[in-house]
Amino acid sequence: MSDPVISTDPKQAGNANLIYILYLVASVVGVTAIVGVVMAYMAKDDAPDWLRSHYHNQINIFWKGLLYMAVGAVLSIVLIGFLIILAAFIWYIIRIVKGMQTLAKGEPYPNPSGWGF
Template identity: 60%
Template sequence: MNQSMTEGSSNTTIANVIYVLYLLALINGITAIVGVIMAYIYKDGAPQWLRTHYELQIRTFWMGLLIGAVGFLLSWVLIGIPILLALAVWWIVRCVKGLRFVGERAPYPNYLGWGL
């Protein structure tokens, strides 16, 4: 196996690990921090199609943190609870779609957007 194939396989493994860490963060919260650090470390050396995943993971972390903070603050007046539930669904869908696209070795479509 040549070196570029090995690096490509390693990079897809890292992207998959980050998605799994993000999913685990719904239970423990802390693994998302590890995941975003890994995404920052590996994005520059990745091929363009894989870089879309790292960019999405970084954006998902920061958008999730922002929405989560707003939802937490608003949970004192009960409006935040639906926001936090919607955030969890949004987070899960982005991660599951990301895992699927990495498995297909395809870029994540519209990775710079807020949507799914």
């Protein structure tokens, strides 16, 4: 048996890639993450299944990253929060880079609902 060929629309893949880039820029300028998540919500319904997994991943990166950072901020009072914020930042970057790599290959994001990497 052969693997199914996934046809990719460069414009749609370009939008998903732009969202990943906006998320990377959000490491410095936080407002771009809000723009990115709005774009992901707008594009996910019209996307093919393989690309929808990337939009789902991007939406999860935003909300889970926000949750991790909020927990870290609250716990920074007892100093462990700074470690949580650092771990959340590393998780955020790894998740984005992994998404960009699978998007460049034209593959769906593996387990976009997962809490790990």
